Amino acid sequence: MQFMLLFSRQGKLRLQKWYVPLSDKEKKKITRELVQTVLARKPKMCSFLEWRDLKIVYKRYASLYFCCAIEDQDNELITLEIIHRYVELLDKYFGSVCELDIIFNFEKAYFILDEFLLGGEVQETSKKNVLKAIEQADLLQENQNEDWGGLSDDIL
């Protein structure tokens, strides 16, 4: 995967994860163009489109568009599954996730993504394991904040 973008129906960016090195200017340009292209799609159209030399896989969940850019040899259908898995993780974590959760807790959205994908590839296929890792990290953060004693090292 080259990048993943989350944006609202008004085109506001809610999360951007880039797995390829690009300048800020280039990222902005790509984001702007892609958001426009995807928002212009009619509801009944299929989830795949060709854009520049990439394949774009997108899906709308409530008011948020999840949009991934994959390479020519990647499997579009499994990318849809990847997107769905991520939404499930968010849902489990936030409890019936909605766009506001992602707006006000954007760092958490990133942390969850980083436990599921690494360098653009799937690192953990077990939902349980991903959520456990986040939980432990959250606990660690809390404990440190409250000046508790060190927690055990092992997460899994």
Next chain:
Amino acid sequence: MVLPSLKLPELIQEIRGAKTQAQEREVIQKECAHIRAAFREGDAPQRHRQLAKLLYVHMLGYPAHFGQMECLKLIASPRFTDKRVGYLGAMLLLDERQDAHLLITNSIKNDLSQGTQPVQGLALCTLSTMGSAEMCRDLANEVERLLLRPSPYIRKKAVLAAVHMIRKVPELSDIFLPPCTQLLRERHHGILIGTITLITELCERSPAALPHFRQVVPQLVQILRILVMSGYSAEHSVAGISDPFLQVKILRLLRILGRNHEESSEAMNDMLAQVATNTDTSRNAGNAVLYETVLTIVDIPSASGLRVLAVNILGRFLLNSDKNIRYVALTSLLQLVQSDHSAVQRHRPTVVECLKDPDASLSRRALELSLALVNSSNIRSMTQELQGFLESCPADLRADCASGILLAAERFAPTKRWHIDTIMQVLTTAGAHVRDDAVANLTQLIGGAEELHAYSVCQLYNALAADISQQPLVQVAAWCIGEYGDLLLSGSCEEAEPLQVQEEEVLTLLEKVLQSHLSLPATRGYALTALMKLSTRIQGDNNRIRQIVSIYGSCLDIELQQRAVEYNALFRKYDHMRPAILEKMPLVEHGGPQDDEAGEGKEEPWNPNRESQSPTKTPTANLLDLLDLLNGASGDAQPPPALDLTPGGSLLHLLDLPSTTPSLAPIPGLKVFDREGLQINLSFVRPPEIPALLLITATASNTSKSDVTHFVCQAAVPKSFQLQLQIPSGDTVPAQGGPPITQVLRVLNPNKAPLRMRLKLTYNHFGQSVQEIFEVKDFPPDTWQ
């Protein structure tokens, strides 16, 4: 500080509350000022909060570069909270182009070697997201060590970090290749999927790794088997499929290893067949696995039965109600249409159905695939379907569809008439979108199908009468009506319904085309020339045509003006040549050179074709010579050439046709002598190359009962002339209309003086010798003017 610094949630609220862009900017600028101040003050406990705010603002598109150093400080902090936000900041704000990014290498190194697992996780994640080549080189050994740590949490991340490192620094493959075999024995799905990704990356980058990893094909097959056979696992199942993510990765690696390698392919054939037949296809997860399986089967040298199975799976996908599945099916079938043509052909009806899909990306794929599936046996039905599609398809597909149909028609047309009909239909439906050479192709096609001339012109006339807006169609129709107007008017078409067309109707239609603002200049040219050609094809008078032609003599368009002026000249001065010039076109050679003749214009396929042996060509070629002379003589075609009419009012015959056939000579002959059955007749020819020359042929004929013998003719002319007598054909004219004597006299009359001649005849007739001297005075004016 005027206003206290906001907490992150408050900041977000305020930004969202802003009613205008300007208001939002104000809030953000104020807050950024606080953040900058806080960074300067070096408030350690709050630093992560400030950075978090900055990261939010950055996502909205505002500059945040002043936070880069803070990321470094946070990463270096011992607190987990700080590190979490710091590393996130590094991934968002630092990339390889920033000089600062190298500074975190040390922190990452420390965290990798000494940190707790969560911290190591953060470090590995950051490295895999934004690690530059230099960083990767520096940290490769650390990552390698982590591959062997007991914790799966760390190992699965380390493996994917290695993938990133190899992408950045391919030489590092050497370090990361050896551990793979062992890692493959793991049971942890996270480690497995990471390892398979790593092996895939190694094989794709270096073909030398392929033989090494082909050895693990049996192992991979085994892992796949366990997955497929295993029952439901709460942890890894998605819609009844065991870990589809892992299955897809394995299948892709098998594809790479099996490509061009018989042995490996054989080892995986059974498993592929099993996955292909047993995977549940009711949900997307299953279809994703099936799709990857199909891709693998067709890319490796698999058994033909398996290949057919794969194509059939794609065919089933085409019937799936899920658009996405139909899309990937069409894409894959398009790639297979060359290699497995007959297998794909079986699904042609379904593909054609997909043309009707409202989704543009699907119908585009369906169009490409349909065009690839056309062959000689299905050409008629496929063309019908494609024509139907052409009528309703979105604008951006029209050009491709139209040219696709025309190409297919050219390759597989069963009959010429079908071909002409098809092209006509395409031009009617999508005329504006066809390629430029469609007009030329169609005229050539029609020109070559002589038996279809009448049919073509009738059809085209009808089409033109219905609609004059489709330019290519109008151009072809105009050309045809011009060429075959006589066939159109005679209503001689047997193949279609008999058509009664009046001359006036045809002229009106062409005039309409000429005047319409829809017509391109080229189209107008066609129409004008067609009108001109009709002047020789119609029975009625030419007044209307002459009117039109003369009007356009002052048209602003230079091309039309030139044509009109030339045609005008044809009417006025060279009317006798008009029929020959406007004769039907000889058959144009396909792809032969198209010469421009006498400025007739680019679109007119006049083809002198000097190499051709057809006897009708000679007068044409000569006529074209005459035309050259015509243009040469009249200089610029722009101002109409001055007409000099003789006072007598008859048309001046400046040029005459060469006398290959004497009947063409327009100058009347003269009988100069008639006595007792012996007649002398003079006939005259003025060769065009030499205006001052007159060739007289004297013919002596004998209708009497007695022969004429020892016949000698002598002639004399006034001093301003030059006379040359050529040898007579004989000196005897036998009785009763025997073969006459002919003799040619050449007279040069440079001054164009009235011709006078004295003749002296000596001969024997009826047993007596005769001598006669007389003057010939009443020569026809054409002989000397």
